Amino acid sequence: MRPLDKVTVLSGPGPHSSASVQVRTEDGSWRRLGGLGQGWTELAASGVRADAMRLVWAQGAEPPAVHEMVPWFADAPAARMKLDRTTVDAEIGGRPVRVEAELEATRADAARGRMSAKAPKGIEAKTPGRVVLQRGGRLTAAVEISVPKDTPSGEYTVPVGFTVDGRTVRQQVTVRAYPRTTGQDLALGAAATSSADETDDFPASAVSDGDPSTRWSSPAEDGSWVQVDLGREERIGKVVLRWQDAYASGYRIMTSADGRTWSTAAVVRDGRGGTEQxxxxxxxxxxxxxxxxxxxTKYGYSLFSVEAFPVAD
Structure with missing residues (x-):
C-alpha cells in the first residue's frame, strides 16, 4: 500500500460518462475517485493508501478503450537525479571538468527545485541553481568542478543535490585532483623489463622504443607485468598506456625508487583498452x-607503449 497523490487515465473517444475510476484501499474495499472523461482524465486521490486501480462501468454500457492508467504516488520524490559519472579527474589549476545530471520529474505536477553542490575546501563547484522540470519532463543540467592551483593532490568528495518541496535527492562525485604535467615522455628510450615475454618477437623493450608498430606481449597470466627504468627519480603525474587488443581489465601502476620496494600509485578496475590515461x-x-x-581476454597482456610524464614545475 502506498499513498496516492493523483491518478491519470488515458482512454479512447466514446461515451464514458457511466465509467468510474476506483482504487483498492487498505481494508480491501474499492473507493471511487471520480468519473472517466473523454481521452484524458486526472483525479485527485488526496493521499489515500491503495494498492490497485480499476475502471467500472454500468452493466450494458460499452467498455472504454483504455491506453494507460498511471498512479502518482504521494511518497515519491518529486524528481529523480542521475549523474553521468561519479568519479572525475581534475587537473590542479586546470580547466573545469563537467559532470552532467539527468533530472526527471516523477510527480503529476511540475517540479520546481534547486540544484546544489557542496564543495569541500580546495574545490570549486558550480550548478545552474534554480531548475524547473515540466510534468513528466527530463532535462540535463551541468555541474562544473574545478581545482584551484594551490590545492593539494588527493581525492575530494562533492555532494550534489536537487531539492524540490523540501526533499532532496543526492549523489556524490569523487574528484581526483592531480598536478599539471609536461609533454615530455620520460619513458621514451628507457630500459624495459618484464615478468616474461610471450615470444622474442614481442619483447618488453617495445613499450619504450618509440615505434608504434612494435609491442610487448606477455604469457596468458593475470599477474604479468612490464616496467621501465627512468634512469633517475622523478615526480610522475601521468601515465599513458596504448594497448593492443589484448588488454587488462584490472591493473595497478606501481612505482619504486630502487626497484625493490614498490608503492601503488594508481589502481584501475575498469580498464577498457585502447589508449588510457x-x-x-x-x-x-x-x-x-x-x-x-x-x-x-583469454590472451596475455599486449602493450604498444608505456609513456610517463612528469609534474610541471
Whole structure:
C-alpha cells in the first residue's frame, strides 16, 4: 500500500460518462475517485493508501478503450537525479571538468527545485541553481568542478543535490585532483623489463622504443607485468598506456625508487583498452611498473607503449 497523490487515465473517444475510476484501499474495499472523461482524465486521490486501480462501468454500457492508467504516488520524490559519472579527474589549476545530471520529474505536477553542490575546501563547484522540470519532463543540467592551483593532490568528495518541496535527492562525485604535467615522455628510450615475454618477437623493450608498430606481449597470466627504468627519480603525474587488443581489465601502476620496494600509485578496475590515461602524483619514481591484475581476454597482456610524464614545475 502506498499513498496516492493523483491518478491519470488515458482512454479512447466514446461515451464514458457511466465509467468510474476506483482504487483498492487498505481494508480491501474499492473507493471511487471520480468519473472517466473523454481521452484524458486526472483525479485527485488526496493521499489515500491503495494498492490497485480499476475502471467500472454500468452493466450494458460499452467498455472504454483504455491506453494507460498511471498512479502518482504521494511518497515519491518529486524528481529523480542521475549523474553521468561519479568519479572525475581534475587537473590542479586546470580547466573545469563537467559532470552532467539527468533530472526527471516523477510527480503529476511540475517540479520546481534547486540544484546544489557542496564543495569541500580546495574545490570549486558550480550548478545552474534554480531548475524547473515540466510534468513528466527530463532535462540535463551541468555541474562544473574545478581545482584551484594551490590545492593539494588527493581525492575530494562533492555532494550534489536537487531539492524540490523540501526533499532532496543526492549523489556524490569523487574528484581526483592531480598536478599539471609536461609533454615530455620520460619513458621514451628507457630500459624495459618484464615478468616474461610471450615470444622474442614481442619483447618488453617495445613499450619504450618509440615505434608504434612494435609491442610487448606477455604469457596468458593475470599477474604479468612490464616496467621501465627512468634512469633517475622523478615526480610522475601521468601515465599513458596504448594497448593492443589484448588488454587488462584490472591493473595497478606501481612505482619504486630502487626497484625493490614498490608503492601503488594508481589502481584501475575498469580498464577498457585502447589508449588510457592514468593520473597520479608519484614523487621519487625511478622504476614504473604496469602490474596486471585481471586480463580482459583469454590472451596475455599486449602493450604498444608505456609513456610517463612528469609534474610541471
Amino acid at each position: 592514468i593520473r597520479m602524483d608519484a614523487p621519487g619514481t625511478r622504476y614504473l611498473r604496469v602490474q596486471g591484475v585481471e586480463r580482459a
